[in-house]
Amino acid sequence: MSVVLQDLIFSYHDHDTLLNISRWEVAAGEKVFLQGESGSGKSTLLNLIAGILPATSGQITLLDERVDQLNQRQRDRFRAGNIGYIFQQFNLIPYLNAVDNILLANEFSKKVKRNGIARAQELLEQLKLPDSVWRLPGQSLSIGQQQRVAIARALFNSPRLIIADEPTSALDQKNRIAFMTTLMDLCDAYQSTLIFVSHDPTLACDFDRTDVLADINRAGA
């Protein structure tokens, strides 16, 4: 099993309980589409799984490791080594070029190899980013190009778990289809588990399973 949540409770400081999930599992290699109304807590759940936010209580087991028992620093290290996170905003460093954006984000990881530049370029090639723009600063790239750099950054370490939070929301249909095809192909190639949040139900057909957050969350039910 890649992800197991058990008796997970979360509330933002001084707020009502937002998430109360008795059990939720994602198998290794599974691709799950997570749907839910705006404000229902999808991004919060992804941040809990990624270890960016600590749970109020309960267990989060990723790749057989109880990440809820790790301290913040250990969680950061675990994330860097095992999780690729693709955000809605790609969060590229605007003045760094594509290759350096990929390398910088992966500096944390022990798995970063000496030949990191070659690896970054190989991914950009797979993602069909023209080599003429590899050395341009992030701020000079189009949205679709930035998105591909963001995928390359997330996949650099061949993460066993990929988390994507509305990564296609800024793309037109052509770029959306290209993005989804690439993401799925790379997930298959690396046998990565994928948890993907989107408001676009037309994307759900690419996935093994669709879960609706309200169905697994007892908070406010």
Ligand SMILES: Nc1ncnc2c1ncn2[C@@H]1O[C@H](COP(=O)(O)OP(=O)(O)OP(=O)(O)O)[C@@H](O)[C@H]1O
């Ligand atoms: N730092 C915070 N402090 C307090 N409340 C927060 C914080 N971040 C988010 N929230 C609240 O938690 C709830 C869930 O937010 P979240 O971003 O997880 O929802 P979402 O399902 O991802 O929404 P959307 O689909 O609109 O992106 C919202 O009511 C939001 O206002």
